[in-house]
Amino acid sequence: GGGRGEGRAGSSNALSGALSSARDLAEHIEAHLSHADEAESWRVASMDEVTILGMVDEGHYGEVFRGRWRGAEVAVKRIKTPAHWAAPADAARPRRSKPSGPATWEVELGLAARPTHPSLSSAASSSSSGEGLRAGEQAERAKLAEAFARELSLLKRLRSNRIVLFMGACLEPSDLCLLTEYLPRGSLHDLLHRRRKLPRGRRLVQMARDVAEGCAYLHAQRIVHRDLKASNLLLDESYRVKVADFGLSRIRPGTLEAAATASWGGTVAYMAPEVLRGESACTEASDAYSYGVVLWEMVTGHIPWRGLEHWQVMQRVGNSGEGLQVPRAEELEGSAGGPPCPAELLAVMAECLDHDAARRPRFEEVIERLDTIRAEQGLLVPTSSSESDRP
Template identity: 35%
Template sequence: MEEAVSRSKGSLSGSLSSHSAIDDASATQEKSRDWEIDRRLLKIGEKIASGSCGDLYHGIYLGQDVAVKFLRSEHLNDAMEDEFTQEVAILREVQHKNVVRFIGACTRSPHLCIVTEYMPGGSLYDYLHKNHNVLMLTQLLKFAIDVCKGMDYLHQNHIIHRDLKTANLLMDMDNVIKVADFGVARFLNEGGVMTAETGTYRWMAPEVINHQPYDQKADIFSFAIVLWELVTAKVPYDTMTPLQAALGVREGLRPALPENAHPKLVDLMQRCWVATPDKRPSFSEITAQLETLFEEVKVGRRGDSSGNNKSRGR
């Protein structure tokens, strides 16, 4: 497993952000395998979340707060180990303020775990749906821009996430959103064709549901659902089972357009969830549009002493 992770070099070499200290540290880590975690140095605290194949814990490693994802040994098989290897390979290669930071991994089977920075704000899903936070438009736009910047970085570096949803968007102590959970993410090789049904039904693009060839534009569709959640603070297709939602999406179903949303956000949602992937905008285009709208809203708010701009819908 250790050898497999070391061999799993992605296509990002030389294309990451030029932070010399980080680059130097990464090069040193690669040579000395400093990213290999000694589990004896991990202090495990409370369980944060549970998944079908593993559990996430709050922990301490070398004096810093971390999140530790353990794979359950009873569920280990070749496919799970391959996914683990791929996730570590991708996390080792990415460095962006809107992508969760990789600290290390234990690759000695059967005790496999991945250690990342701890995100005290929890997930965007919990923030919206469990804490019942209703966002003002400026905060909504900040969150959406954070997501887009993180995803644009991944796409620029030939990575497709394949499970973009609010549960995989985490918040730090300053409410900065970071893309997390690369368990099903993949390097997008130009020669390869993806057809596997991967992700979570309520956020899944129709081409993925239909097992058709797909690319990074599948992540754009998922972002449209995330944006809809930010605007409405509702769970998508909440009156349906996940499978019913998926069957509906493949037939053209989309979440009901929010009545009081800013018209530019409604237009953006619709362009991002169109059935034809090639007609969806890129994350760099979406980021530019959201940043322009953010500036417009700030200017409008300064000129509106009545406070009408404070709702998330206007």
């Protein structure tokens, strides 16, 4: 009797604390945005405006759904907040399959379906005020708020065919979401490692150029991506590539030679040696190194440094001077119509993977060299996709 009642009260207080924490998170995000944003048309007043069509992916900090908003198909990137962690553990999980008909945001995602986060369990049993929960999440909340606000602020002002298009955002405490265009073919990582298809010939060169063009655009805006990798490169219907995920990106102060940031972030397997050693913040040159890793992945079909722990990659690349082995053109599987990877593209890859940051090419140079390959070998990709153009 009494024990069960106390348990319900504790869970209720924990959930109340989590909701308060979620409101704090939303306030953190609002603080990062300018007051001019308040009346912007991109604001989604309520996620009930969005019809959810299915789940695309899920990670530690968020989930991605396919949906429809104002007549357009969109990708919905939803940030997990303490309010979502705090719901009862015995409720139904959100559905991953496409629903038979339109569903409200709450029903489709099952806001009451979130398992109790470990920190909430301890908060429920040890504190009726939720203070333990909030105290333990201050740093995490600030980090989430900064990343969300940064990505929102950057996406709103980026306009390039090689950058994923921003559509809208919801800043409700329980529904922190970014809406972008939906790209039906998923990520480059999906293409290479789930569907196990390698781009070859003209498709390979075009996709490599698309990524370089997107990075060149970002650098022209004084933005360093800091987390360039295959899973952050999305494919449209014609297998054209767009750069996405700017939660770690930074606007560089002053000139291109100025320090980007005092901290480093990103994915270890794609990080430049100088960043892994802590000698440099992320720069245009470290983005170029990450691009070289992406090229290596596209050509070989392998996950970089697969099987190694993060500390092992840091030791090998950062301290021992090891690097990914650039293949020779004759080592690669051939395809109809010519070699699968032009030698010049392999040369670009090798230069991007140089351990000396000063010797890595700028993306404008990479684009020129890839255009030379296309001009010399006739590697021109039509604007519409056909069976022969597919990887």
